[in-house]
Amino acid sequence: MSGSYTYTFEDIQHRPVAVIGAGTLGRRIALMFATRGGTVRIFAPRAEQRAAAVQYVTETLPKVVADRGFGEAGSAAGAGSLEEALADAWLVIESVPEKLEIKIATWDQIDQAAPPDTIFGTNSSSYPSRLMAAGVRDKTRLCNVHFYMPPEVNAVDLMSDGQTDRGLLDTLLAVLPEFGVFPFEARKESTGFIFNRIWAAIKRESLAVVAEGVARPEDVDGMF
Structure with missing residues (x-):
């Protein structure tokens, strides 16, 4: 089972995006x-989670569009089932809790419900997508799509599951x-992708310069 995952913006601009998970990052991705x-x-499993996420998007969206200077406000809607969320979606981003067993089970369910041409992205920061792909029949459609904290921090990590279609990336x-x-x-x-690995090295070296007496903790803090 394989679809085509190569699109232009014009191809997908009128198709929905599905976000699975309504926590701090899920609602910001939405x-x-x-x-x-x-x-x-x-x-999300609970109606109150979905409602809170939709409210956040609705209230925050006008300022984000205005500050950015391009685009227009669309809409967010809560979906009562995976099937409803995924209907005609060009992209699904999974942002459920960072527990591998939950992610594996979620991807099993998404794979059964998604249209054949939907791109699969996990927002996981800890696990490569290949570890949650056992139940995904077409592994060329899956990759890590890791967001930081939009709209304040707008970098996104992409990483193949080892079989991801080049056109999809x-x-x-x-x-x-x-x-x-x-x-x-x-x-x-790469565990940690790019930025988190570099940042981890900075933190290690910060501890080292304090341990060696090169700087006081407050000096290191003041520089960052």
Whole structure:
């Protein structure tokens, strides 16, 4: 089972995006995909989670569009089921809790419910997508699409599951900036992607210069 995952912005601008998970990051991801006039559907198990996420997007969206200077406010809607969320979606972003067993089960369900041409992205910051792909029949459609904290921090990590279609990755590299987020591809599997690995090294060296007596903790803090 394989679909075509190569799109232009014009191909997908009138199709919805599905976000699975309505926590702090899920709702912020939904916000960014609602900035080009389209629809974002948010699925979470509890109705109050969905409602809170939709309210956040609705209230925050006008300022994000105005501050950015391009785009137009679209809409967010809560979906009562995965099937409803995924109907005709060109992209689904999974943002459920960072527990591998939950992510594996979620992807099993998404794979059964999604249209054949939907791109699959996990927002996981800890796990490469290949670890949650057992139940995904077409592994060329799955990759890491890791957001930081939009709309304040708009970098996005992309990383293949080892089999991801090259056209799919090129599509995300080209299309995501239309939504005000900017992708950077890890060219091989890397825990922590790019930025988090560099930042971890900075933190290690910060501790080292304090331990060696080169600087006081407050001096290091003051520089960052």
